Amino acid sequence: NAGVTQTPKFQVLKTGQSMTLQCAQDMNHEYMSWYRQDPGMGLRLIHYSVGAGITDQGEVPNGYNVSRSTTEDFPLRLLSAAPSQTSVYFCASRETGGSINSPLHFGNGTRLTVT
Amino acid sequence: SQQGEEDPQALSIQEGENATMNCSYKTSINNLQWYRQNSGRGLVHLILIRSNEREKHSGRLRVTLDTSKKSSSLLITASRAADTASYFCAATGVQGAQKLVFGQGTRLTINP
Numbered sequence: 001n002a003g004v005t006q007t008p009k010f011q012v013l014k015t016g017q018s019m020t021l022q023c024a025q026d027m028n029h030e031y032m033s034w035y036r037q038d039p040g041m042g043l044r045l046i047h048y049s050v051g052a053g054i055t056d057q058g059e060v061p062n063g064y065n066v067s068r069s070t071t072e073d074f075p076l077r078l079l080s081a082a083p084s085q086t087s088v089y090f091c092a093s094r095e096t097g098g099s100i101n102s103p104l105h106f107g108n109g110t111r112l113t114v115t
Numbered sequence: 116s117q118q119g120e121e122d123p124q125a126l127s128i129q130e131g132e133n134a135t136m137n138c139s140y141k142t143s144i145n146n147l148q149w150y151r152q153n154s155g156r157g158l159v160h161l162i163l164i165r166s167n168e169r170e171k172h173s174g175r176l177r178v179t180l181d182t183s184k185k186s187s188s189l190l191i192t193a194s195r196a197a198d199t200a201s202y203f204c205a206a207t208g209v210q211g212a213q214k215l216v217f218g219q220g221t222r223l224t225i226n227p
Contacts, residue, residue, distance in 0.1 A: 004157070031213070042203065042219040043158075050213060058214055090157055100145050100212045101165065104205075106157030 002026050006091050006107035013081040013114045021076040021110050023091030029105070031094045032074040033058070034066065036087040037109075043090065049074055081114045088112070120218045121204055127224040134191040136221040138204030139184075145207045147180055147187045148215070152201045161189075161202075194225045 007022045025032065033048035035058075045058030049068040063085060065077040074093075078085060088111050092104040122137045140147065146165045150158040164171045164180045164187065171178045177190040191198055201220045208216065 033215075035217070040219060043205075043217040045214055045216065048213060056213070059216075092158075100207050101163060103148060103160035103163060104150075104158070104215060106159070108155075108157045 004091055004093055004105050004107035006089075006110050008110060009108070010111050011113070013078075013112065015081060015083060015114060017081050018077070018079050019081065021078075021089055021091075021112070023074045023076065023107060024072050025074075025091075025093045025105070026072065027093065027095065027105065028071060029093035029095050030071065031102075032068070033092050033104070034064070034074070034076045035090045035092065036060065036085075037090060038087050046076065046089075078112075081112075083114045086112060086114045121202070121221045123221060124219065125222040125224070127226060128194060129226050130194060130196055132194055134194050134198070134223055134225075136189045136202055136204075136223070138187045138189070138218055140187075140204075140206045141185065142206075143209040144182070145209055145212055147178075148205045148207070149176075149178060149187075149189050150203045150205060150217075152203065152220070154200075158203060191223075194223075196225050196227055199223060199225045 004025045030051045034046040035043040037043050044060045047066040049055045088109045090109050091107045094102040148163045149161045152158045162173045164178050175192045180187045201222050203220045205215045205217045
């Protein structure tokens, strides 16, 4: 199994550009989430989804959109990139949306730089 | 606000020594989890302890949980160079249980 796959691995954007970070998992996990990791800030939750068609906001949702049309995919969209969105983005999933005692499985991240 | 906060922020020890990292959290929790992150990689789950458990072991890892002090500790025994990584605690709150909130992490360096 590939687990959680994120693409691209690296991306450079200019301020105001838009892009979509892709996340796919092949474990049939209902729960998927997006985090950003900044130096000294740990990981902060952006958005999450407990199943297809259901999304909700995390700690830092502003500037990001998500949708969940399938169980496998959970793309993160930046509508108008800003330098403050320079970060490393991680997608994570876990089995069974209602099981809070299941561990998260992480992708290897997308390193985004906004100039 | 961070639910989990690790202490120390950085720790450097000799190979073979034990490493202890601490985590404090703010609200009532369902469980507390520990993750490891190697440089340039995603986080890997190490161990989960539920709120009604006080201690849990997994190989060279020992986790304790004190809900009265809202704190947890991760002990790595007989450290190895391969244990060099950042370690994060993450708490699942009773409120907002679908949001796993991470601390800032402890950077552990094992010197050969």
